[in-house]
Amino acid sequence: MSSTPSHAALDAVRARLDAAARAAVRPLPPRLLAVGKLHPASAIAALADAGQRAFGENYVQEAAGKIEALAGRGLEWHLIGHLQSNKARQAAAVFDWVQTVDRMKLVEALAAHRPPARGALNVLLQVNIDDESSKHGCTPSEVPALAAAVRAAPSLRLRGLMAIPAPHAEPARRRDAFARMRRLFDTLAGQDPAIDTLSMGMSEDLELAVAEGATMVRVGSALFGARPAR
Numbered sequence: 001m002s003s004t005p006s007h008a009a010l011d012a013v014r015a016r017l018d019a020a021a022r023a024a025v026r027p028l029p030p031r032l033l034a035v036g037k038l039h040p041a042s043a044i045a046a047l048a049d050a051g052q053r054a055f056g057e058n059y060v061q062e063a064a065g066k067i068e069a070l071a072g073r074g075l076e077w078h079l080i081g082h083l084q085s086n087k088a089r090q091a092a093a094v095f096d097w098v099q100t101v102d103r104m105k106l107v108e109a110l111a112a113h114r115p116p117a118r119g120a121l122n123v124l125l126q127v128n129i130d131d132e133s134s135k136h137g138c139t140p141s142e143v144p145a146l147a148a149a150v151r152a153a154p155s156l157r158l159r160g161l162m163a164i165p166a167p168h169a170e171p172a173r174r175r176d177a178f179a180r181m182r183r184l185f186d187t188l189a190g191q192d193p194a195i196d197t198l199s200m201g202m203s204e205d206l207e208l209a210v211a212e213g214a215t216m217v218r219v220g221s222a223l224f225g226a227r228p229a230r
Ligand SMILES: *Cc1c(COP(=O)(O)O)cnc(C)c1O
Pocket: 035, 037, 058, 080, 081, 164, 202, 203, 204, 218, 219, 220, 221, 222
């Protein structure tokens, strides 16, 4: 059923993911996270009506409003924006996943504030894979210690890694960053069967990310159109 603009956009992105998985000779396409930052709850509701279940948000306050507005629809909410420690309590309460854990203080704050009734909070470690001074994320060498800290917290569940590589114009350089993430991920996953998620790739480069082993892609503009200004 492709009767609405949301259905059509979702069908088009799913077709890209299926084609990318086939090209990479992978049995299944990656999970699709729909990134709704700056779009209203009504736009998210339309995509949910079209069958999308997992949604990513960048700003805790904005997300909290949408999560409340769309409660009861069985949606899964991922924080994919930088998390300040003073927002960790609210983030731990409202999200199902936090993909941007990059420092010990945040591990401790999320672990302490996850409400027991919500079950364990799914966590990805964000890696600054291109070592950009402007970007958040831990270094590759910090991954083992952070992973150990998350695993030691009963209120957290380590699921894998996330990255936002530098937006190099040349696809080969982006692909190289995705490949380095894949190697880090394989090392981590080899130690822990619960680790199943490598979140990388966006509207412009999801094919490259899937070719290098992304298990989840984060797609905004290809699903929702251009973002309104903040
Ligand atoms: C906005 C955003 C996306 C989606 O980007 P598009 O180019 O619109 O697909 C993915 N990941 C993160 C971390 C983002 O902030």
